[in-house]
Amino acid sequence: MLGLPGDVTACLFDLDGVLTQTASVHRAAWQETFNDCLKRWEHNGEPLAPFDPASDYNDYVDGRPRADGVRAFFASRGIQVPDGDPDDPPDRDTVYGIGTRKNQIVQRRIRQDGVQVFEGAIAYLRATQEAGLRRAVVSASQNTREVLRVTGLTDLFEEVVDGVVAKDENLRGKPEPDTFLACAKRLGVSPRQAVVFEDAVAGVAAGRAGDFGFVVGVDRVGHAEELRRAGADVVVEDPVELLERP
Numbered sequence: 450m451l452g453l454p455g456d457v458t459a460c461l462f463d464l465d466g467v468l469t470q471t472a473s474v475h476r477a478a479w480q481e482t483f484n485d486c487l488k489r490w491e492h493n494g495e496p497l498a499p500f501d502p503a504s505d506y507n508d509y510v511d512g513r514p515r516a517d518g519v520r521a522f523f524a525s526r527g528i529q530v531p532d533g534d535p536d537d538p539p540d541r542d543t544v545y546g547i548g549t550r551k552n553q554i555v556q557r558r559i560r561q562d563g564v565q566v567f568e569g570a571i572a573y574l575r576a577t578q579e580a581g582l583r584r585a586v587v588s589a590s591q592n593t594r595e596v597l598r599v600t601g602l603t604d605l606f607e608e609v610v611d612g613v614v615a616k617d618e619n620l621r622g623k624p625e626p627d628t629f630l631a632c633a634k635r636l637g638v639s640p641r642q643a644v645v646f647e648d649a650v651a652g653v654a655a656g657r658a659g660d661f662g663f664v665v666g667v668d669r670v671g672h673a674e675e676l677r678r679a680g681a682d683v684v685v686e687d688p689v690e691l692l693e694r695p
């Protein structure tokens with residue numbers, strides 16, 4: 450049914466880049482924030498390689514909680530940034546200060562430009578609803594509720610396990626499976642009965658690590674091979690393609 454194994458009863462959707470066109474918002478905000486730091490921190494005339502919005506985004510920040518993304522990216526440049534405090538102001542060069550800076554850019558963009566959805570993915574989501582499948586969102590983003598609100602998608606989901614829930618419940622972020630497992634538990638289904646829809650390599654890895662029944666990789670940026678290597682059972686450019694499968 451809907452291109453999924455017959456025993457599946459629940460669909461766990463990532464948000465940014467799967468349902469909504471917000472991966473590009475995060476990508477641009479990370480690029481601006483990180484490059485500003487790298488420019489200021491360049492010393493002895495030695496320039497630091499700028500953030501690559503394709504490979505660095507996919508490898509270090511996509512799908513991961515905000516602070517994990519800051520740590521992983523700077524570690525890739527051999528730089529250890531002090532964690533600081535979660536309440537650090539945005540002008541502080543700590544993991545949390547830098548993360549807050551990036552978040553201000555994301556929130557400004559959402560406020561000013563609104564959020565576009567992927568129409569195909571929403572058509573697929575509605576088809577899963579009509580087929581009687583359970584539906585939930587599992588996203589690292591602490592802006593998930595706001596994005597669902599401005600796109601009018603909130604009521605299509607029974608559960609939301611986002612960056613806020615993960616913080617409250619001490620759940621490890623993707624690529625660890627914790628947030629997906631917590632969501633399956635909330636829905637009262639076993640991981641084997643649930644499908645994970647993910648565009649991030651870290652998210653596909655989380656679905657695999659949680660032993661979910663089926664993992665759909667969503668490739669909108671030409672990284673199908675990486676999604677397959679991370680363990681996707683199938684890779685599509687948009688979930689709507691699954692409607693054409695038996």
Ligand SMILES: O=P(O)(O)OC[C@H]1O[C@@H](O)[C@H](O)[C@@H](O)[C@@H]1O
Binds near residue numbers: 476511649
């Ligand atoms: O900073 P937020 O909104 O809590 O989002 C955390 C992460 O959420 C993920 O969904 C995105 O793929 C990342 O790019 C983003 O950094």
